[in-house]
Structure formats: C-alpha cells, structure tokens
Amino acid sequence: MVLSTAELLREYGAGATSIDRVLAHSGAPRGSVYHHFPGGRAQLIDEAVALAGDFIAGLIEAAAEADDPPAAVDSFFALWRGRLVDSGFRCGCPIVAVVVETNDEAPQAVRTAGAVFARWRAALAALFVAHGLPDARGQRLASFVIAAVEGAVIMCRAEQSIDPLEATAEEIRDVVSRALRGGTGPDAGPDAGPGVGPSTGSGVGPDVGSGVGPDAGPGSGPAVTGSP
Numbered sequence: 001m002v003l004s005t006a007e008l009l010r011e012y013g014a015g016a017t018s019i020d021r022v023l024a025h026s027g028a029p030r031g032s033v034y035h036h037f038p039g040g041r042a043q044l045i046d047e048a049v050a051l052a053g054d055f056i057a058g059l060i061e062a063a064a065e066a067d068d069p070p071a072a073v074d075s076f077f078a079l080w081r082g083r084l085v086d087s088g089f090r091c092g093c094p095i096v097a098v099v100v101e102t103n104d105e106a107p108q109a110v111r112t113a114g115a116v117f118a119r120w121r122a123a124l125a126a127l128f129v130a131h132g133l134p135d136a137r138g139q140r141l142a143s144f145v146i147a148a149v150e151g152a153v154i155m156c157r158a159e160q161s162i163d164p165l166e167a168t169a170e171e172i173r174d175v176v177s178r179a180l181r182g183g184t185g186p187d188a189g190p191d192a193g194p195g196v197g198p199s200t201g202s203g204v205g206p207d208v209g210s211g212v213g214p215d216a217g218p219g220s221g222p223a224v225t226g227s228p
Contacts (some may be wrong), residue, residue, distance in 0.1 A: 001023075001026045001028050001037070001044060002048050003051065004022050005017060005022050005044045005047070005048035006049075006051055006094050007091075008021055009045070009048055009049075009052075010083070010091040010093070010094045011087065011090050011091050014097050014101040014109075015101050018041065019033055019040065022044060041106070042106040045106050045109045046106060048094060049094060049109050050112050052093075053112070053113075053115075053119065053120070056076070056120060057116070057120055059072075059075045060076065060120060060123040060124055062075075063127070064127040067127075067130070069127050069176060070173065070176065070177070072127055073124075073172060073173060076145070076149055077165065077168075077172075080152075080153050081162065081165060081166075084153065084156050084157070084162060085162060089161075092153055092157050093150055093153055095113045095116050096153075098113050099113050117146065121139065121142045121146060122142075124142035124145060124146070125139045125141070125142040126138070128141055128176075132180065137179070141179055144175070145172055149165075149168065149172075152165045152169075
C-alpha cells in the first residue's frame with residue numbers, strides 16, 4: 001500500500017490520492033488500512049514520502065560510495081528521464097506533490113518531505129566536499145542540483161517534452177565539473193572559493209565571467225525505473 005501510495009502521488013498528486021484509490025491500486029483489503037496504518041491517509045502519505053525519499057537517497061549514496069560525483073548527478077537525472085518518458089510525462093516527484101498540495105490533514109508528511117530533501121542535499125554535499133569543496137560551497141551546490149532537477153521535472157510535465165531535463169542536465173554537469181576542478185587546492189589561494197580560477201572571482205575558470213555557460217551534461221545515462 002505504501003508503494004501504491006507513492007506511485008499515485010507521482011501521477012495524481014496528494015489531493016487525489018485517497019484511501020479508496022490506494023486500495024484499488026494495491027488490491028489490499030480495506031480492513032488492512034487501519035490495522036497497518038492507524039493514522040489513515042495521512043500516515044500512508046507520510047510513509048510513501050519516506051519510501052520514495054529513501055530510494056533516491058540510496059542512488060545518490062551508492063554513487064558517493066563509488067567516489068564519483070558525476071555519476072551521482074547522472075543517477076539523479078537518469079532516474080527522472082526514465083520515469084518521465086515511460087509514463088508519458090504523467091509522473092512527477094511525490095515529494096514535491098506533497099509539499100505543493102499540503103494542508104492541515106498531513107502536516108507530518110511535509111516535515112518528512114523536508115527531511116528527505118535535507119538527506120539528498122547532505123549526501124550530495126558530502127561527496128562534493130570529499131572532492132575538495134568547502135562545506136558551505138558543497139551545501140549550496142547540492143541544493144542547486146536538487147532544485148534544478150525538480151524544476152526541470154515540472155517543466156517536462158508541463159511541456160510534455162524531455163527537453164527541459166536534458167538542457168538542465170547539460171548545465172548541471174558542467175557547473176559541477178567546473179566547481180570540482182577548482183576545488184581548494186594550493187593554486188586557488190587562501191581566500192578563493194571552490195571553482196575560482198586564478199584570475200577571476202566569478203566562481204569558474206579564468207575565461208568565464210558568469211559562473212555558468214556550460215555545454216555538456218549527463219544526458220546519456222540509462223533510464224532507471226521500477227522504483228517508488
């Protein structure tokens with residue numbers, strides 16, 4: 001039932017994810033709802049958010065164990081690429097669905113959603129910091145990656161096209177690569193932040209003044225499906 005709830009949140013949003021719909025989707029008997037979920041619909045939604053969050057955190061943490069920041073970012077994009085295309089752009093992020101449709105019925109689910117985003121951010125930030133970024137910069141970059149992915153998913157659903165995700169993937173890959181190349185090595189100087197070249201304070205290399213302008217991305221990763 002929790003998995004069914006997560007899948008329904010992805011496609012229909014929180015408002016339309018009723019207990020009746022969960023039972024129809026999962027095939028579970030009605031009596032099992034209040035036996036296993038005494039908190040009813042609110043508890044189901046909360047546990048579905050946690051389940052979906054754990055799955056994506058696992059992808060990021062697995063890439064972190066492989067000590068491969070580009071792979072960690074690629075796994076995030078590959079997951080959403082597969083979900084969007086396979087669902088005909090009907091499925092989005094269940095975490096976002098709960099946050100944007102929240103009401104007083106399921107306040108714990110919103111708190112759980114916040115904890116999920118914090119876990120994703122911490123996992124990515126730890127990987128970036130391990131590759132030379134200061135902690136504050138790693139946290140900012142991780143937040144940027146997550147916010148960009150989630151926004152791109154929403155745009156893909158609205159436009160019924162994978163193009164926003166692919167464009168965002170290209171930009172993010174280049175931003176992350178530039179930041180990690182800059183690092184905090186001896187050439188950066190004592191006051192230089194990550195990704196700062198020797199002749200600019202823009203946050204990128206010496207020939208780029210904007211801090212962005214990337215042109216390569218993780219658009220080639222495999223689709224990842226079959227998850228919460």
